[in-house]
Amino acid sequence: MHDLSRAEDVEAYLEQHEQKELLRFVAVGSVDDGKSTLIGRLLHDTKAIYEDQLASVQRASKRVGTTGGDIDFALLTDGLKAEREQGITIDVAYRYFSTAKRKFIIADTPGHVQYTRNMATGASTANVALILIDARHGVLQQSRRHAFIASLLGIPHLAVCINKMDLVDYAESAFDSIREEFSTFASGLRFKDVSFLPISAVAGDNVVAKSPATPWYRGTTLLEYLEAVPISRDQNLSELRFPVQYVLRPNLDYRGFCGQLASGVVRPGDDVVVLPSGQATKILAIDGYTGELDEAFAPMSVTIRLADEVDVSRGDVISCVDGRPEVTRRIEAHLVWMSEVPLDPERAYFLKHTTRTVRATVSRVAGKVDLETLNEVPTERFHLNDIGRVEILCNQHLMVDPYEQNRHTGAFVLIDELSNDTVAAGMIVRGFADDAHPLERRLASQISAERRAERLGQRGLAVCFAGVPHAGQSDVMYDLERRLFDMGHAACVIDVAALADGTRSPSLFADLGSQCVRAGMIVLYSTGLPRPSDRLRLREQLGPEQLLVVFADDAAPASVSASSESLHCALTVDERDRTISLLSKAIAARCKVVSDG
Secondary structure, eight states, X not given: OHHHHHHHHXXXXXXXXXXXXXXXXXXXXXXXXXXXXXXXXXXXXXTOSOHHHHHHHHHHHHHHOOSSSSOOGGGGTOOSHHHHHHTSOOSOEEEEEEOSSEEEEXXXXXXXXXXXXXXXXXXXXXXXXXXXXXXXXXXXXXXXXXXXXXXXXTOOEEEEEEEOXXXXXXXXXXXXXXXXXXXXXXXXXXXXEEEEEEXXXXXXXXXXXXXXXXXXXXXXXXXXXXXXXXXXXGSOOSSOEEEOOEEEEEETTEEEEEEEOOBSEEOTTOEEEEETTTEEEEEEEEEETTEEOSOEETTOEEEXXXXXXXXXOTTOEEEESXXXXXXXXXXXXXXXXXXXXXXXXXXXXXXXXXXXXXXXXXXXXXXXXXXXXXXXXXXXXXXXXXXXXXXXXXXXXXXXXXXXXXXXXXXXXXXXXXXXXXXXXXXXXXXXOTTOOHHHHHTOOSSOHHHHHHHHTSOOEEEEEEESTTSSHHHHHHHHHHHHHHTTOOEEEEOHHHHXXXXXXXXXXXXXXXXXXXXXXXXXESSOOOXXXXXXXXXXXXXXXXXXXXXXXXXXOSOEEEOSSEEEEXXXXXXXXXXXXXXXXXXXXXXXXXXXX
């Protein structure tokens, strides 16, 4: 009976611990401002250090000899040999602890400008940024730089810890001077709130316990601040964003879409829309690991079942009907360049956004931030640790929100397609409507469709097959290209089967074909665009008069019957020549230029 009671107590404790709110915070600031020491002191004073760890750090403190005391608290986080030898933080160190009120994940980031990319990585998921300022030196340029990056990364709350107050005799005037100077600077940044705390990480003043050395300070300790700062409202729960990660089909009676809610709340019966297709449906059910749920909210991972059989794939987004994200191939974004190989605007990268990976190019480099003045200056490319603003063109649509509105659907990374290295982290400023991109307007063609038709003697047309698969469409298209060429027409084949691989989708070929048609070409797709949504995409881009769908049948006798928007043809081998002749004449008639005279 005693053992049962003890087991119940353990389960109750674990359940209580599991339900605690999780706060992620990052410590930033200049070199030697005391970030690692502060975190070490916080862990030590909250009893989050095991005895063997403490003993190891005590031995290491004596060997390194960086402090006159028993413990160098910085060694609790600076675990790399190079860090201990140089006395600086190089890589991001993560530590975990909890109190009766919250669970915490700490990211101790480098202060040196050389490791800006590491600092950006550690800060990307934080709710709170702790920026440390040495009370003796005041606000340094690196302090401003890290505060700017923290603001750029969308961290909502900033706590300015004015450290080493013991070295200025806990003077209130030193604290007030730094607070006034930094407040002026921070007013131009995008933090929800900024708090100031006078501390001494080495002595433990105002870290966990109130310090008698600062009777003039009426605020909270650092731990009290971390336990009380409101973060529940930082999560976007008003706009549903559910990026689909996996389509679950264990049997014929079940079709669910798995993923993690990026934002919003979803319930059975809600009206939703699937993007980028725009298909509307309702939520039929929500399944979690314990069974069906009455509701789900960010950041829960669930499986959603829809009321209708709609086309949904990995990378699509299930969204609320009102307030949906921007569906676009062009974005403006801030980049933190993280590669030693400079940005090359002439090459393509992989862009990973939520669960969708597309090919992308940097179409324009607007400028980079001068980290001394925080002003944007012109540049042609980025180098390691540069931060700047760019415009990016993708080969497929993304479903995006501004980063400051939604940190999940507003963030992405660029990946080198050869080395597979992550080369940049991006924060989306806005998405451009496909017909409203400033670069596209500036570079719009000055040749009208009528002038092209007059010069070529034909109008552009896209021809794609549908109907019976593997009916010999590819062979027919190349023969048809030759026949049209002999008739004096400009025609080309886009061989989807030969060109497609894991990085090219049917939507890419739809876009490529539409460009050729606008140039006045007759475009023949050697294999059909199998999804109706891709043919619909072409129809929306070109208009119904410039798209011809050929429905093929490999069994019927040779014939071609035409409607206003499609052809029906036979592809039997015995009568292929006659079919090609009929098709070429029908296509030529469709492309004929009618003279006004």
